[in-house]
Amino acid sequence: MEIEMLFSTFMLEISKARTEKEVYTALLKTIKNVIKYNRAFVIKDSNVILSDPLEARIDLSSYADYLEWLKERLLPAFVPEDENKVIGFIPLVKQDKLLGIAVVETNQEPTFEVSNTLQTFAFLTGITVENLVLLEQVQDSEKYIKEILNSLSDGVFVVDKGVIEFKNKKALELLEKYNGLDEIIIEIAQIGEKTGILTKEIGNEYFAIIKNTIDYLGSEKQIINVSNVTSQMELEKLKQLDRMKTEFVANVSHELRTPLAAIKAYTETLLNMEVDPESNKEFLGTIMEQSEKLEMLLNDLLDFTLVESGTMELEFSEFEICKLVDSVVKKLIKLSEKLGVKVLVNCDSFEVKADKKRIFQVIYNLLDNAIKFSDKQKDERIAKIAVKKSEDDLVIIVEDNGIGISPEDKEKIFEKFYRGDRSLTYEASGTGLGLTIAREIIRLHGGTIEVESQKGEGSKFIVRIPQRA
Incomplete structure (x- = not known):
């Protein structure tokens, strides 16, 4: 066979080989076409890994020293045994590394x-x-890495140019369980920042999503790690709720103790001392005022139990809204004067159909907060209330230029027991239930409440309640 044809055939066969044995088989076949051997085999690490014919063996013990010399020489050598037999040693070499020897x-x-x-x-x-060995090592490494990734309890995604090109076992489970998760992963991958961590709620569960960007062979790839942190979040919420309950008990105890102490002191004075009619009237007025505070506190607690149990009910009636607003302002006039807050009212007069007592409660709570959380550092302190009709909605806007609400607190002010920055609100009385109850009242009316605020500049609460025919 022509040498060019031998090379072509040999190259074709080894290119299709998937194992070392297939490569050695092609080699022995080609050698046989070149020198017509009687028998041959391939040894690697002193072991015969292929022979032709299958039972072919040559006693190499007498060639031990010669083989050691061959490892240094790394070139084919042929040793005559007798006049009609020659033993050939053909080293299989790559970059001065002996991989095996073909013996013929x-x-x-x-x-x-x-x-x-x-x-x-x-x-x-x-x-x-050598390439097959390296390929096998790469495949083994890939399999090893995949096994590690698939054993993780977190979902791991690899995104390249807006396409998810790898998903571990947990990632596949998450994609199957949560519709739209793939779109979220791609969206996060395309965000400008190369690294980042965020918490996202998906399907009533919370996930920590960590993004890292790597450069792989000149291409940027995003590694997205998705970890279910619902249990940790719930535990943290429970801890936070426990802290808030402790603060709530302390607040309620304080709120109860203050009016009770005043009532007790003035009552003891009236019982044990002779007082003039004017002082008597003043003392009784104070007792009445503190009793009303106690009543409001207890009403808040009772309303909160109704909110928690979902049993709060509304009693609808028709009433003139501006008269209701005026009654709220009159109720808070002493507090506003005490704190130096000017109350401004802008009310469009019209009839509304709602629960009068509960709407009074909402407006009172919002205006009370606007007055209590005024900014003592400002020369002019203002609390505004505006009421208007927008299409079929009752719109109530309570605005102030007080201490304001931080972005973090703005997400939490409607939560039960929450009272915001204690360093700013410690002087303001309250249980932390007012906004929780107000939101529930508004919800039962089919309405909404929104808040706009900037810390240090003030707050605006916007209530919309649809009107019934």
Whole structure:
């Protein structure tokens, strides 16, 4: 067979080989076409890994020293055994590294040109075998890494150019369970920041999503780690709720103690001392005022139990809204004067159909907060209330230029027991239930409440309640 044809055939066969044995089989087949051996085999690490014919063996014990020399020489060598038998040793080499040796038994020593040809085939064999070994190592490493990734309890996504190109086992489970998660992952991957962490609520559960960007072979890839932190979030919420309950009990105790102490003191004075009619009236007025505070506190607690149990009910009636607003302002006039807050009213007079007592409660709570959380550092302190009709909605706007609400607190002010920044609100009385109850009242009316605020500049609460026919 022509040498060019041998090379072409050999290259074709080793290119299709998937195992070392297939490569060595192609080599022995090619060697046989070159020198017509009687028997041959391939040894690697002193083990025979392929023979032709299958039972072919040559006693190499007498060649031990020769083989050691061959490892240093790394070139084909042929040793005559007798006049009709020659043992050939063809080292399989890559970059001065001996990978194995092809041993053949032939009838005569080949020429120098044939020996060089065999060396070339051996060299190509060495390259192919080494590449197969490296490929197997890469595949094993890939399998190992995948097994590690698939054992993780977190979902791992790899995104390249807006396409998810890898998902571990947990990621596949998450995609199957939560519709739209793939869109969220791609959206996060395309955000400008290369790294980041955020918490996102998906399907009533909370997930911590961590993004890292890597450069892989000149291409930016985003590694997105998705971890279910619902249990941690719930635990933290429980801890926070426990802290808030403790503060709530302390607040209620304080709120109860203050009016009770005043009532007790003035009552003891009236019982044990002779007082003039004017002082008597003043003392009774104070007792009445403190009793009303107690009543409001207890009403808040009772309303809160109704909110928690979902049993609060409304009693609808028709009433003139501005008269209701005036009664709220009159109720808070002493507090506004005490704190130096000017109350401004802008009310469009019209009839509304709602629960009068509960709407009074909402307006009172919002205006009370606007007055209590005024900014003592400002020369002019203002609390505004505006009431108007917008299409079929009753719109109530309570605005102030007080201490304002931070972005963090703005998300939490409607939560039960929450009282915001204690360093700013410690002087303001209250249980932290007012806005919780107000929101529930508004919800039962089918309405909404929104808040706009900036810390240090003031707050605006906007209530919309649809009107019934």
